[in-house]
Amino acid sequence: MLFGLFCLAVGLSICWFLWEKRHRKTHAMAGGVHKDITLRHEQEFELYHNALSLCSKKVRVCLDELGIPYKGHHIHLIETGYYETLSRHFLKVNPAGILPVLVHNGHPVYESHDILTYAASHSDTPYLLVPKFEKAQQEMQYWVDKASVIGENADEGIKISAGYCSGMLSLPLFAAGMTFIPLRYPLVGLLFHRLKIRAVLFTLLKLTGLGGFAKLNPLLKKMAAGRDYMHKHLSDLEQQLEINGAWIMGEQFTLADVSWLTVFERLREADWLDYYLRDNQYPNISRYWEALKSRDSYRTAILEHGHHSIDSSLQLIQQSKAADPALARKLETCFAGHAFSR
Numbered sequence: 001m002l003f004g005l006f007c008l009a010v011g012l013s014i015c016w017f018l019w020e021k022r023h024r025k026t027h028a029m030a031g032g033v034h035k036d037i038t039l040r041h042e043q044e045f046e047l048y049h050n051a052l053s054l055c056s057k058k059v060r061v062c063l064d065e066l067g068i069p070y071k072g073h074h075i076h077l078i079e080t081g082y083y084e085t086l087s088r089h090f091l092k093v094n095p096a097g098i099l100p101v102l103v104h105n106g107h108p109v110y111e112s113h114d115i116l117t118y119a120a121s122h123s124d125t126p127y128l129l130v131p132k133f134e135k136a137q138q139e140m141q142y143w144v145d146k147a148s149v150i151g152e153n154a155d156e157g158i159k160i161s162a163g164y165c166s167g168m169l170s171l172p173l174f175a176a177g178m179t180f181i182p183l184r185y186p187l188v189g190l191l192f193h194r195l196k197i198r199a200v201l202f203t204l205l206k207l208t209g210l211g212g213f214a215k216l217n218p219l220l221k222k223m224a225a226g227r228d229y230m231h232k233h234l235s236d237l238e239q240q241l242e243i244n245g246a247w248i249m250g251e252q253f254t255l256a257d258v259s260w261l262t263v264f265e266r267l268r269e270a271d272w273l274d275y276y277l278r279d280n281q282y283p284n285i286s287r288y289w290e291a292l293k294s295r296d297s298y299r300t301a302i303l304e305h306g307h308h309s310i311d312s313s314l315q316l317i318q319q320s321k322a323a324d325p326a327l328a329r330k331l332e333t334c335f336a337g338h339a340f341s342r
């Protein structure tokens with residue numbers, strides 16, 4: 001009898017899994033607008049985004065700076081609650097299962113750096129966030145890319161992008177945040193995530209917590225590489241600001257500044273800002289970060305979209321470091337120089 005029930009439960013679970021798998025097909029999507037796809041929509045612009053997601057923040061700041069009104073759809077990531085990005089309803093919006101997605105007149109636009117360019121070209125005021133001349137546009141694009149998450153190879157990405165480094169530096173934040181998420185939620189990712197390595201990572205972080213993470217050398221090494229390469233990107237930015245003054249491209253606030261704003265915001269919420277800005281190591285960047293925070297878009301697109309998971313994770317990191325100064329030291333010094341010695 002018991003064996004019969006067990007077999008029935010296993011059979012039903014397999015049927016459920018196969019049925020769900022058929023309805024949750026995921027695959028990569030190219031960046032830019034997809035005119036061949038039309039989604040249900042109510043407004044000219046709609047944005048699928050998440051409070052914590054760095055790439056979502058970038059697009060929210062961009063839309064607010066451009067004065068483009070949009071209808072927002074908040075979609076959970078595992079970091080803020082559960083894998084809503086792997087739900088059937090969201091996979092219809094983006095089969096890649098990632099955020100953000102801008103929908104313009106029903107057509108989805110993928111990849112945040114492409115969304116910025118697309119949105120800026122649909123603003124009522126031409127050249128609001130983009131310089132007029134082609135050479136300056138190319139230079140701006142270099143700085144946009146340097147703060148973006150392009151491609152899916154993080155080990156290579158950190159060498160060219162501060163955006164990728166901030167992803168690596170987020171590992172302690174994610175480890176802290178997973179404390180508040182039940183184990184069954186990351187397990188869903190093991191079943192349905194296109195990029196299994198991400199689901200494995202979050203399951204592992206759930207199992208280890210922040211304390212356990214600090215003992216996992218392979219992950220610490222990755223974080224340390226991101227931490228050290230970030231210095232290289234910040235030195236480049238410091239030099240650019242020294243020459244150009246107020247913003248990356250000089251007098252004009254551009255898509256490059258939009259992109260870097262979210263990199264610094266991630267450093268703030270993952271408790272790395274003091275490490276990078278202490279002792280006035282980067283005086284121009286310190287001044288620049290203050291100027292970024294004083295923009296209206298920082299309030300409307302970042303602060304007003306706060307989420308309790310971000311605050312609780314940051315609080316937990318700060319409390320853990322205060323209670324165990326060795327942990328703070330380890331995060332700041334482990335595998336120092338390793339990234340450059342390979």
Ligand SMILES: N[C@@H](CCC(=O)N[C@@H](CS)C(=O)NCC(=O)O)C(=O)O
Nearest residue numbers: 053054055098099100111112113149
């Ligand atoms: N290159 C993409 C990266 C998008 C991306 O990785 N988004 C993250 C949030 S910042 C995501 O949706 N992750 C969901 C997951 O991996 O499960 C872009 O710039 O839009």
